[in-house]
Amino acid sequence: MKIASIETIPLRIPFTTGGPSAGGVWGAKDLQVVDSLVVKVTTDGGITGWGETFGFTAVPAVKLIIDSILAPELIGRDVSQREKLQLELQKKFHIFGRSGAFLFGLSAIDIALWDIAGKAANQPVFQLLGGSDASSLACYASLIRYADAELIRRNVQRAIDSGYRHLKLHEVDVECVRAARETAGPDIEITLDVNCPWTVREALDMTAKLRPFNLRWIEEPVWPPENYAGLAALRKQGGIPVAAGENASTLLDFQHMLEAGAVDFIQPSPAKMGGITELRKVFALAAAHNVDVMVHTFYDGPGLLASVHASAALGGGKALVEWRYFDLEAQLYGDAILPRNGRIAVPQQPGLGIEPNLDVIRDYRIAL
Structure with missing residues (x-):
């Protein structure tokens, strides 16, 4: 099977926490919504896998990286070659940094590929x-x-x-x-x-x-x-x-x-x-x-x-x-x-x- 499409889906869901947030590394004081980025990978055989990046204020940057850099590299590639794709893309794009938005995006795609692998094998990932x-x-x-x-x-x-x-x-x-x-x-x-x-x-x-x-x-x-x-x-x-x-x-x-x-x-x-x-x-x-x-x-x-x-x-x-x-x-x-x-x-x-x-x-x- 090959990767046919990769779709990035930003979500914003309101929440409460039992009182006002004092703020922190995840967002501003009194934060009332949580942003996340879900990634949908679909194969040419019609199997869909789902992944997720770390979210909050990083979502726009990660979406841009996936849409403009990672997805074009991965469309048409063999979904079973997770290890090879991981290494290949880390090596190819290391000049842009070895942390942050690039690896967040690669992480989400990898999770989706494992979801696909389990569905193809009719087994849970564990x-x-x-x-x-x-x-x-x-x-x-x-x-x-x-x-x-x-x-x-x-x-x-x-x-x-x-x-x-x-x-x-x-x-x-x-x-x-x-x-x-x-x-x-x-x-x-x-x-x-x-x-x-x-x-x-x-x-x-x-x-x-x-x-x-x-x-x-x-x-x-x-x-x-x-x-x-x-x-x-x-x-x-x-x-x-x-x-x-x-x-x-x-x-x-x-x-x-x-x-x-x-x-x-x-x-x-x-x-x-x-x-x-x-x-x-x-x-x-x-x-x-x-x-x-x-x-x-x-x-x-x-x-x-x-x-x-x-x-x-x-x-x-x-x-x-x-x-x-x-x-x-x-x-x-x-x-x-x-x-x-x-x-x-x-x-x-x-x-x-x-x-x-x-x-x-x-x-x-x-x-x-």
Whole structure:
């Protein structure tokens, strides 16, 4: 089979978060809509695969890259040659950068090609990756940044009441973390993603203040994110396990991170770093370094499904799935993938296992 068409579909879906957002790396203060880019790849045999890029304000740039550079290169190519296409396009266009919009777009197309491969083989993607006995995986509610202790208390309790036993905060204030732990009690696992704000010295000062709250990990504590030596120093001295990887772009980035001893948990983002083809290699690298993979999934579409399939097949029973704890006005998959009692189903149908709701695409598609 050959690639017949590649269509980029930008979506904008309103959401609430249990209170106003304080802003963060994903968007402005009081953000009320989430932008995403879904990619539809169709073969000459009529099989359709779906992929997703990392979204928000990156959507226009990624759409342009796919439409003007990647799609013209890929039309007419063999859909089964995912590995070859990945390497060929990374090499051909490396002069435009080894991260950002180009790799985001390549990631979405790769995910769609895996969806096609599963459908052609009449198997779910997790079976193509080695198989799994898991019908569901534990997930954690990934809260937006509130920067308000009362909102933290309210939404931590809301997540716990919904059945979550694992939570992620995006706070940078000690009192907000304290409020979360006091509300959750000692038995709920809490992780903290601070999105690269501090020098190593500042991070060490902060971990000293945060240690009493028994965090499972502190995520991306150091600026710049590629300061792997700094992460390694914090890991040795800070007293809190370290997680990072959502901003790493290539397999070599992950190799350098692991060789530096920078992390206890590594977090590749399949909608950013090459899709499932590259994601499975990170699992292998991490296993060789005895480091657990916790896939970054701050999205709701095919990228999330890719993460679920890979985690089920390759996560060794340890993986947690990140669930973006937004109250979306509409879900791309309806209620088919919504977590229940803190667990998310592993789709059992061929390919990624769930088809997007075309009514949602029609109603929330935007022009760029």
